[in-house]
Amino acid sequence: MRAIAEGLFTDETPPRLLGGRERTTGRVVFPCPAGDACDPVPLAREGRLWSYTVQRYRPKTPPYAGPEAFAPWIVAYVELPGEVIVEARLVDVAFDAVEIGMPLRLVQVPLDPDAAEPLAIPAFAPIKGAGA
Amino acid sequence: MSDVCIVGIGIHPLGRTDGLSGVDQGVFAVRQALADAGVDWPQVQFAYGSSDAAGNPDTMVDRLGLTGVQFINVRNGCAAGGSALFSAQMAIKSGEFELGLAVGFDKHPRGAFNALPSEYNLPDWYGEAGYMVTTQFFAAKIMRYMHMFGISHQTLARVAEKAFRNGAHAPHAWRRQPVPIEEILAAPLVSDPYTKYMFCSPAEGGVALVLASEKKARELGKPLVRLKAATMRTRPPHSFEVFAPSVDVVADDSAPRGTATRIASADAFRLAGIGPGDIDVAQLQDTEAGAEIMHMAENGFCADGDQEGWLAEGWTEIGGTLPVNTDGGCLACGEPIGASGLRQVYENVVQLRGDGGGRQVPGHRRGGPKTAYSHVYGAPGVSAVTILER
Incomplete structure (x- = not known):
């Protein structure tokens, strides 16, 4: 599955997210901004849920490029320890089972699973068997 | 001076x-x-x-x-x-x-605020993936705050219920029909934990x-309503703002983060030479129910988490210790961006003059309010505060 944009993920299997480390401050941001202010830095695959919400209605198109038929999804902020908190989807968990602090691992999910050539976006899923 | x-x-x-x-x-x-x-x-x-x-x-x-x-x-x-x-x-x-x-x-x-990633220096994929939605940020911010400080859904609903009840007495308000708290809680979710009654709408005015x-x-020959302080400030490092693909990690994340509001508020109180306990009425940015809750603490009126008790006791009601959003705020008035901050000051002048009618606050020792506070917050981390005195 092709990524929704260049430079979001590393090329390894499984991939990691690519952040940017600001050269002057060491601050880590995501995604890695264009230009030479930041060096690309692979981010940790695992972290914990920092906060979240459920997107209950279809965002407007443009810019949203997801499927016409809408089913709500979770927007998560995931803390990658010592690095940065990143925004991504949260999958493989019921809405009422989501808990701030739960351990998560990076996965890729298709923005539109029914597309001829689905595009991968960053997501996190609960680490099975891990206690919160 | x-x-x-x-x-x-x-x-x-x-x-x-x-x-x-x-x-x-x-x-x-x-x-x-x-x-x-x-x-x-x-x-x-x-x-x-x-x-x-x-x-x-x-x-x-x-x-x-x-x-x-x-x-x-x-x-x-x-x-x-x-x-x-x-x-x-x-x-x-x-x-x-x-x-x-x-x-x-x-x-x-209706449904305004169509934000595109390029206007915010963000990559196109961020919008394609569905993240150029302001409500997501507001919801995620209160979700973490509720987790950290024990704020309940009931308290969010109390804020919205008060807004529509106060708005009923404000001729300039838009939504002037009280809505029962059960209906607010049972309404469709827009972005968890917020139901449709807990967000304000884009408006005119x-x-x-x-x-x-x-x-x-x-x-x-006018009664003197003095502007004792007016401050406008921008955000400090590490704050959580709208359209953020990432947020800084901090060493101790158990305390609330710094915000433009905290800075603008502290500076306004310093300029006015008074403290939060001296304020008789306050208009606090309430683009969503949780914003009023968080802004009560960010403006120094209570400790984080105390809002739960404040709302249950009715301390922010018209007749309470610190009436908040006496005209129903953004929730009842909607948000015409250019007018919204001035609407708060308008309402404060009405209150200080004693012209509030059914929403008039009794003020200090019931002799009418002497001091009034207003606060707006905007993207990406700007805040403006005023303190009026009669």
């Missing part, structure tokens, strides 16, 4: 007014404010005007009179009105002018304030 005074107020009702442009609504408010102050347009020496999406405010000189007046337009996100007022009071404080105007208006269509030096205000 002598104080800047607010000597005239005007408002075009908020909501939706077909057939009237944003500028029209601004002009309506200006005329009302001039009449209230007892001054004519040619006496006005300067104006600051704010509008986010309804055209250039200075074009209203067409309608008000081509007097050659200095007229500066201000755009500053949701803090635009507050920024116009800040600039206006500085013009008088500097000694350059003694009578001027701050006006704000807007006209947003106009507000104008006439400002004068203390000397000029005395000449006009």
